Amino acid sequence: MKKLIALVLTLALALSLAAVASAEETGSVYYLNFKPEADEAWQALAATYTEQTGVPVKVVTAASGTYSDTLTAEMAKSEAPTIFNIGNKSGLTDWGDYALDLTGTPIYEERVNDDYVLFDEAGAAKALGYCYESFGIIVNTALLEQAGHSLEEITNFDSLKAVADDIHARAAELGFDAFSAPGMDGSSSWRYSGHLANVPLYYEYRDAGLNVGSLPATVTGAYLDNFRKIWDLYITDTAADPTSLSTSTGDESEAEFGEGKAVFYQNGDWEYANLTGKFGMDPATLAMIPIYCGVEGEEKAGLNSGTENCWAVNAKASEANIQASLDFLYWVVTSEEGTAMLAEQFSGIPFKNAAASANVFGADASEYANAGNYTMFWAFNDTPNVDSWRATVVTALTAYSADPTDDNWAQVVTAFVDGWAYEYSIVNG
């Protein structure tokens, strides 16, 4: 009996050693995924790849909002991720040392242009954007028409305000209101402290001739009056009580729009799946328009497009694992299965072989761009110490919503401008 056990144990040991050895040869992939909503799709795609090539692919998804914590923890392990996400320039500061220079690799050659590539100071391509996203004001065109208006009417802030004011005034009669709740709960406030704040930031960048990744030490807040205009519209022409926004959640706002209780809903193209799936909305009644805020020439505005989704390959992984990871990524952007999955999960894919996406919001973004409208790039990717900066803006914005006085708006300006300078000094301190 003892001999048998010994034999089994020896065999098991030998087999596991062999397994380790073979994995060493072909390499394996460990992808730390950034997008929780795409987790299932990645798991399925990884299984398909393993089936076809025999290369093991492990996909782990960090819980929403914990990516940097998870990445730090995982990178400290001996089996560290071989592919991970770098969101922007500040992410590059932290993880640049770990990112392989992708210049010249097959996957790099598949990119459409350099717009979504993260380069470091030395010009090395450290991370490759695999999708870009757009946000703006999502419109329920069916309700808009029911209220006697059309999408063509809205071409700038004044026309948007006229339509919204009219709908809000007749809300009781119509059975729906203009804007869904601009919630300030943590699950929703990023739509304003992050996305809406991008609009004044973008115009400021445009005037100064800056681009994403410039990481300016200060901002002037030159367009904050415009920010106030659009924010006033959000908190006025809505069914929500402006004093209780601090606890109003993103799900509530989404449901309000999804259930046809609001015509406008500020969010991004990633909402497409939920709106058409969970809420069963008809894609033909959905459209996305630019965020107008009364800036001169905004009739030619497009959507806010950019990305926080960039693949980086762990330079500290073994040779075999690096090769396996590069092969896997190349397969994802060129194979039928891979491109289909990308098109289904994300709207804009900056690779040559990208499959067409059904996402109407993504189509809107391209349409605006093709019509020669300016795309508002994601200047907010440069926000220093982003969570902390946003928290200060949220505090001030929530206080202003409950009591919209000039004094309270001055606090928002302080949070925006002084907060930026302060957080910049912290991050570089």
Next chain:
Amino acid sequence: MKKKTDSASLSSELIRRPIRRCFPIFLLPTFICFCIGFLWPFIQGIYLSFCNFNTPKDAVWVGASNYVKAFKDASFVHAFWNTAAFAVVSIVLINVLAFAIAYALTQRMRGSNLFRTVFFMPNLIGGVVLGYIWSMIFDAILKRYGTYLTANATYGFWGLVILVAWQQIGYMMIIYIAGLQAVPGEMVEAARIDGANGRQTLFRVIIPNVMPSITICTFLTLTNSFKMFDQNMALTGGAPSVMMNGAKVNMTELLALNIYSTYNINKNWHGVAQAKAVVFFVLVAALAIAQLVATRNKEVQQ
């Protein structure tokens, strides 16, 4: 070897000897866990507080500069005073109320066991859950007055005090009940016969006799208040955050949460957060020891 007198002593000797000889083997698993889970991370933590690092693997020694940065940080100082104020208020409130309830429940009254259970129950709920639930309760109440929990620091502070009192009073109450029940009945009876009134009995006889419980409870509430994290994070998360004199302060942030958010700034701050954590440890340890020494002296030997 002892003389074998009867089977009982024989068997007990047979049982005891291997235990005496082999006790290290039985202690080993716990000891290893203690080393892996506490001792080693603790030593590594102290080492890392002198380093600049992103992951512990790529730590670079930088000397005491992290400590300099930590003490210069206005938000850390603010969080310290917040924590100190919170500790004082909650120690007094929790202990006075817990003792009062324990005293009431040790008098002969109907349903006192039921009440003990009910008061103890909040302690069984985790801090994060409590934080979210109470933030809903507070917001629902404050909404009637057209305001909300994170509108100013005062609401957040007292909200946290109420939450923690609600959670911990039951636990401290159990300790006080045990202490009160250990007070010899004869002593109380003797006091009464000697003509002491209720007040005198309480302050001159009962309280000196439950001093060990008071020591334990103040010690526990002190360290609990200083280490407060989950409730703080779930209730307000440090909000409101405001710019004050050119620096940013999270008005309701306590020390532990401040350390946590420092770590998340970027890799240049990982070491500073670690340094803050070491300072925090020294502080809590010093306070706890000082307080233990101070209250021990007042304990009465029975």
